[in-house]
Amino acid sequence: MILALAIGAVAEVAWTIVLGLRLPTRYEAHHWTLAWVGLDVIEISMLLATAYFAWRRRPGLLALAASATGALYVIDAWFDVTTASPGDLASSAALLVVELPIAFALWWTAVRALRRYGALQRETPSTESR
DSSP states (O other): OHHHHHHHHHHHHHHHHHHHHHSOSOOOOTTHHHHHHHHHHHHHHHHHHHHHHHHTTOHHHHHHHHHHHHHHHHHHHHHHHHTOOGGGHHHHHHHHHHHHHHHHHHHHHHHHHHHHHHHHHHHSOOGGGO
8 A cells, every 4th residue: 555655656746747847827717617616516515524424423534524625625725826817816815814724623623533533442342352
């Protein structure tokens, strides 16, 4: 598994270099609205999943959902800033003040859920001891 991850990282570095050299500096996206609304719909869905797992007291699934949702918010912030036109850069940067704290709060939630999950695992008797 570790070797596969390392090979994947090396391949990704090579692919990123190729993209950096070959991609145009400007590109007209044909489904711009769908891309942005779709990302927001995925964020909403993941926020609801995170809330559901918290409500159901499922710390393992809560940690997964919260960490993935946090990553989505960082991705949203990244593309808000990097795709903004010069006139929209200030308003896009202002979204960082909202999106990045949400991401960090979700990651903090994931860490707390993992700690809770670990505590639950320590409390649960092992089937091997029976």
